[in-house]
Amino acid sequence: MSRSDWEVVIGLEIHAQLNTASKIFSGASTAFGAQPNAQACAVDIGLPGMLPVLNRGAVERAIRFGLALGSRVAPKSIFARKSYFYPDLPNGYQISQFEQPVVQGGAITIRIGDGEDAYEKTVRLTRAHLEEDAGKSLHEDFHGMSGIDLNRAGTPLLEIVSEPDMRSSAEAVAYARTMHALVRWIDICDGNMQEGSFRCDANVSVRKKGAEAFGTRREIKNLNSFRFLQQAIDFEVGWQIETLEDGGSFVQATVLFDPATGQTRMMRSKEDAHDYRYFPDPDLLPLVIEPEWIERVRATMPELPTAMKARFERELGLSAQDAGALTVTKEVADYFQAAVAAAGAAHAKLCANWVMGELAARLNKAGLEIVCAPVSPAQLAGLLLRVADGSISNAIARKVFEALWNGEGDGADEIIERQGLKQVTDSGALEAMIDEAIAANPKSVEEFRAGKEKALNALVGQVMKASRGKANPAQVNELMRRKLCA
Amino acid sequence: MPLSNEQLMRLARLARLSIPDDKVDITRKQLDSIFILIAQMQAVNTTGIEPMSHPQELAARLREDVVTETDCRTAFQAIAPHTEAGLYLVPKVIE
Secondary structure (H helix, E strand, O other): HHHEEEEHHHHHEEEEEEEOOOOOOOOOOOOOOOOOHHHHHHHOOOOOOOOOOOOHHHHHHHHHHHHHOOOEOOOOEEEEEEOOOOOOOOOEEEEOOOOOEEEEOOOOEEEOOOOOEEEEEEEEEEEEEEEOOOOOOOEEEEEEEEEOOOOOOEEEEEEEOOOOOOOOHHHHHHHHHHHHHHHHHHOOOOOOOOOOOOEEEEEEEEEEEEOOOOOOOEEEEEOOOHHHHHHHHOOOOOOOOHHHHHHOOOOOOEEOOOOEOOEEEEEEEEOOOOOOOOEEEEOOEEEEEEEEHHHHOOOOOOOOOOHHHHHHHHHHHOOOHHHHHHOOHHHHHHHHHHHHHHHHHHHHHHHHHHHHHHEEEEEHHHHOOHHHHHOOOHHHHHHHHHHHHOOHHHHHHHHHHHHHHHHOOHHHHHHEEEEEOEEEHHHHHHOOOHHHHHHHOOOOOOOOOOHOOOOHHHHHHHHHHHHHOEEEEEHHHHHHHHHOOO | OOOOOOHHHHHHOOOOOOOHHHHHHHHHHHHHHHHHHHHHHHHHOOOOOOOOOOOOOOOOOEEEEOOOOOOHEEEEOOOOOOOOOOOEEEEEEOO
């Protein structure tokens, strides 16, 4: 038996923190980084007699999500109490949704891998429901006690549950990344993984290829980076296959991933699983979402990445790969669209190359986000128009781009003019330089005439150098060839 | 179906209740009588009846997404048994 005899089955649960100003059931602030317990009001700390009141903003974000995934937005959904004991959960229960969640069904298309091996896949959604987050326990030593910070208690979460449709860690990561980009795209979650705004639990099982029934699953909790998600699943899959091939077995369980060792370890088995005793929360009446509300939200939805990608391919003639790269985040897409709007759709491919090439490399090197790029889309468009009309070569364009990046001028035209970078296309001037190069390099001339094509490049290089990069290489090449073959 | 002692102890553990040995039998008997009542209720035919989450036919009132609360930590922590550096201190729990 080998690894290839097994099929991996993965389902993901993602907790996305909704970017509301206030909490899901109270008017306390959700801002990150406040002093401990400074943003935990009477409702959040579970004082007796307090009543939760649902935040309209949290519901609206759930509706946006449902519309983006083509899900059913439930006209009526129910909040339930999920009971368990932990000191950072002051009420002894978490308000969540169990039966009748707010978002039901839906699907998302993901793309796995790059280049020729890339493929697309549709992952189905089971549901997404609204719930409150718990507080934080700090286990540093406070005289043998634990410290509790309830600022996070009551922060709105959308728990997004997929069907077990993924078949490898690569697919799970692609799904998580696509979902991460989407919640940011539709502006319901800031996606900050360091601050815990987006975290994943992975349900992993294996079965013999061709088997119908699912194997026993283990759930890996609280993965807060895509790298950990991949590592944890890979380790878990290896462990499960090895255990089964050795004739062993295991029970359904919850496990934790330890980034230091790269291993998963058991937290609790199914026998020890919490009995959450879900029941409808008597403090909260059913959430009713009228069709008019859904339509109002629909009217505010941005064009979604898949639709935009298809439009870039159809209307701008971009490849699937380029269109995909330019719709990875809303910010990149906005920048690209602004550049195309200024340069004209005819130059979309050129814009795409520069946004994904020079601009991306520069931003990466400087550690900047595209919204902070020192070169505006209009400035980039101005530069690319001069490349397109042959005024400057690509090499010179990179120089002008650098000047724009460093704030040495307002626009490409100004820099080209001031620094005298305009391409020399006057064939008289070029011919003089070509004659000079031929006279100065008899050896290269000899070699070319003897059939060595490469020698021509050396001669063209001499002319480019003499023109300080302002000659058009294609034009020089042609003129040079004509002279040498004359 | 009568409850076994093992089932009783598991329920007690989930509810974080400690039941002394000499109370196991009496607790089990009392719970059994509750379960008999539940069994009677479950015998009622509810096919086709939508489960009711709330007794009234009302919808939740929603609040606007605005911050209305201010920091009342000092007042809240005045009644807490132990606090330090703004944190509530509780007996150590590590799962």
